[in-house]
Amino acid sequence: MTHPLLIGLNAQQQRAVQAIHGPVLVLAGPGSGKTRVLTHRIAYLINEVGVRPYNILAVTFTNKAAREMRERLGNLIGESRAHDVMMGTFHSICARWLRRDIQHLQRANDFVVYDADDQQRVMKQILRELDLSEKQYNPRSIHARISAAKNELIGVAEFARSVSSYFDEIVLRCYERYEKQLFANNALDFDDLLLKTVNLFEYHPEVLARYAERYVHVMVDEVQDTNRVQFSLVNHVGAGHNNYFLIGDIQQSIYAWRGARLANVREFEEAHPDVQIIPLEQNYRSTQPILDVAQSIIDAAHDRRHTTKIWTDQQEGDLVSLVEAYDHNEEARWVADEIMRIRGRDGRSLDDFAVMYRTNAQSRAFEEAMISRGLRYKLVGGTRFYERKEIKDIVAYLRIIHNPHDEVSLLRVINVPGRSIGDRTQQELLQWARNLDISIWDALELLVTNEAQNPPIGGRARNAVEQFQKLVAGLRDLRHDLMLGELIQRLLERVPFQDLLVAEYGEEEGAERWENILELQNVSMEYLALPTEDQLPRFLEEVALVSDVDSLDTSKAREPGVTLITLHQAKGLEYPVVFLAGLEEGLLPHGRSIDDPESIEEERRLLYVGTTRAKQRLYMLYAFKRATWGRTDLTIPSRFLGDIPKDLLQRTPIREVKQMPVHAATQWQSSTPQRTRGAQPSPSSMWSGTSGPARPKRPEREPSAASYNAGDKVRHANFGEGVVVSSKMVGDDEEVTVAFPGKGVKKLLAAFAKLERV
């Protein structure tokens, strides 16, 4: 008789769920029900094999994946048992371990976690102190080098041994300083969370033994995207019981640039000759026509050692559409129009649609197109919630309340709101603290208690600094006694953020940003269940570690909307209708990877990931010309499109093309040297003049005429009634200059501003 937890699973999936001993490697294709297998396996281990939830470790790629899995698991075995399984991303799991055991490394456990922005600030300060010019040595690339080293388990000492260039010399000096600074600030960066955990395990085997003994089963999702540190962690913790369960898809490996090593998988196989390898080949997500396209893209890969054939029994389905737009604006408008069309025809929710692109910068055109049509959208990435200035400011206050030695946060808000503590004073303070070898906070305390021998600042600056110190000290006194929500409330009472935001951004945007702060207060309510003194630290930790996809279907995103997302972030997600935009040389594959064959292959896999997100309908788009920071260039369609057999695609003409005589199109085509020039045939030549209609438009197409004239009366949602002063076409948009009585003269984009005629 089939066990209840195995019902509805295919043979391969059942095998994976029931493989309870020894090392297991599951090679899963896209849409093969990975999460389901993982969830059912955990439930099976607990219910059937009698493993205690506490003894299971499951690592996911995003917090969102962990949350979803925990929820499903709760339905299968009950919430409280699901809660006891150790589940999360490498970063969040390591953060929890370090809170508990970092004292073995001679560090305090109330560390703060620095995000990319904080890391950058530290780096800049270091360059300043080392007297290196930021122009000559880009703080970002120096930090990137350090980060890469940490991901390869290379600490300062090892790095020093491998220095081989002048740039490395510089990096080494910064690396040393950077580590010292983080230590002094009692901070860890993202990479430290992993690296310090490995250090902890290696320097203190007795600590590792505790964990290795505890975790009887170690499971890792998306194993193809693990880097060296992460895999080292897996090997350490899993060594106790040798029950590994690694699941992933080699063809979806898209994070090599972040240090991910496919070699991890190969080395694992070599180290464990008894490994069971289980494929999951049936795809439950997409229709056959979509999978055919995906398969043709991946079949053209150079390295085909790992090609798993995926199949589906959903034979029926629409052909994949290939669309050429005139430029990025038309691309966006067409997508928006198509969404409106399909939504009406098929009665779909906006949640069913996703637009995917290579770079975040591409989102803008889509946002504008959605706004002008009144379509709601959810932008994933870009500036995330916790990266917004106003949010980071509040968080910085909370951080120094928690840990006042966090110099980055302290300097961030010492002059927010403006207290006339300018750069000069700040540098004086910093220098003073450095000379005394104490933290800035300690220096402030010296100042306030009048114990300072020869303080570098006096008069009004000193007064302002002391005020700030007292503000923070006052809040610090409350931190253990107040709930997080109340603490934030007190902070907002003592620091007039609302006025500040209105002053800085004006009524409208100020109000919007204030909303964000209120939302933050809302979030803080989720920590009510914890003991009062734990609320702040846990909150700060999660703030640093949540990613944007994590919040995709929580909080205000509840209302339906079209998802705008990068291909990288789309991994693991699925949508009934997917638009893949900007399939052009230079964009996908991206210009930065174009001269490295390995990177090109990664770009190919990225496209594969994109195509396999679609359940029923897939559109692939490219534009005839594209504007990249000012300059507009003609494009070449992505080489990957050339790998797709033509009969798998339907050319979908853009509306206007219907009116265009065929001969005109042909004529125009042959007179376009840019498109056909060059020794090798470009991929575009595969498309020209063959199947389907040709180029939809002439580049010299007349822009449509302005529709507003001077003297017209209009109404704007915020400014009220006004009179048009002038109007001109800017690109494809109409820029209307309107005088609003009492509000001044505003320049508005007609597509954007939703003007009403009066």
Next chain:
DNA sequence: TATTGAAGCATTTTT
């Protein structure tokens, strides 16, 4: 010290 304006520079992808 804060504010203003001009110049110059930048876009992969993220936990």
Next chain:
DNA sequence: TGCTTCAATA
């Protein structure tokens, strides 16, 4: 193009 950074001024 849109933002950050730098320099000049009050």
